[in-house]
Amino acid sequence: MEFNHDVEKCLEVLNQGGLILYPTDTVWGIGCDATNYEAVKKIYELKQRAAAKSMIVLLADERDIIQHVAGTDLSVFDYLDTVQKPTTIIYQGAIGLADNLVNEDGSIAIRIVKEDFCRHLIKRFRKPIVSTSANISGEPTPRNYAEITETIRQSVDYVVEYRQDDETIAAPSAVVRWDNGTITVIRP
DSSP states (O other), X not given: OTXXXXXXXXXXXXXXXXXXXXXXXXXXXXXXXXXXHHHHHHHHHHHTOOTTSOOEEEESXXXXXXXXXXXXXXXXXXXXXXXXXXXXXXXXXXOSSOGGGSOTTSXXXXXXXXXXXXXXXXXXXXXXXXXXXXXXXTSOOOSSGGXXXXXXXXXXXXXOOTTTTOOXXXXXXXXXXXXXXXXXXXXX
């Protein structure tokens, strides 16, 4: 595959607690091992983001949700089958993730990715990966690689080469809170 080299380099960095800059199914993200407290802390510091403002976790498969959400309401998967755009779900009862990634109320935002690069990376890593927009908090979200500042590019341990020349304008995912079948739209 055209991104095998990138996957290998990302795995090295993630396993050492480092940060990657990578394309997702939505916007480019800054990522790290979602189970590594120190790695998550590095992202908060880089983004100058308040620790109370939690970040999104990416998973490759529905069955991975069950490992990271206590008492998963399985009807959420029926809902996800109906959505048209990438959708991040806020679940209650986060488990097996870095403490500084879980919101104060015990919730966590998770998106199951369908994009090939991310799915391969997550499956090979065998752990969830953080994904937060590649910008300093409060600044506009870059819509493609070209819009990412040099500061961000130089502040991570590895920048994925795959899709750097893709000029498609990307948008962040939809975000909904899931509470036993009750849906609250946070970001359409």
